[in-house]
Amino acid sequence: MPLVPCRACGHSVDTSAQACPGCGATNPGRKLSxxxxxxxxxxxxxxxxxxxxxxxxxxxxxxxxxxxxxxxxxxxx
Ligand SMILES: [Zn+2]
Incomplete structure (x- = not known):
């Protein structure tokens, strides 16, 4: 599973993650909301x-x- 920086806080998250474990942003792997x-x-x-x-x-x-x-x-x- 590829990891990408969260678009909101920069925390490494899985691209398929629904929410960032660091800041709780939804779809953190997406470039755009x-x-x-x-x-x-x-x-x-x-x-x-x-x-x-x-x-x-x-x-x-x-x-x-x-x-x-x-x-x-x-x-x-
Ligand atoms: Zn985040």
């Missing part, structure tokens, strides 16, 4: 979402933009 990893996942989803939105918006503008410009440049009837 559940909350932190949830936040990272949320952040990645946000970045990917905004990226997709940007690409989709850019694509839509390239498709619709020339039509809109053509409509606008038409002389009013």
């Amino acid at each position: 559940k909350q932190q990893s949830d936040f990272v996942v949320l952040l990645i989803q946000l970045i990917v979402g905004v990226g997709l939105l940007f690409v989709a918006g850019n694509w839509a503008w390239n498709q619709i933009g020339p039509i809109v410009k053509a409509q606008l440049s038409k002389p009013a009837q």
Whole structure:
């Protein structure tokens, strides 16, 4: 069983340990706590979402933009 330093107190704990024997922190073998990893996942989803939105918006503008410009440049009837 590999030992890693606890993320909270540095005490050597088993990676599979549920709680640190030194300080009682949960999942001491994990680099990130559940909350932190949830936040990272949320952040990645946000970045990917905004990226997709940007690409989709850019694509839509390239498709619709020339039509809109053509409509606008038409002389009013
Ligand atoms: Zn600890």
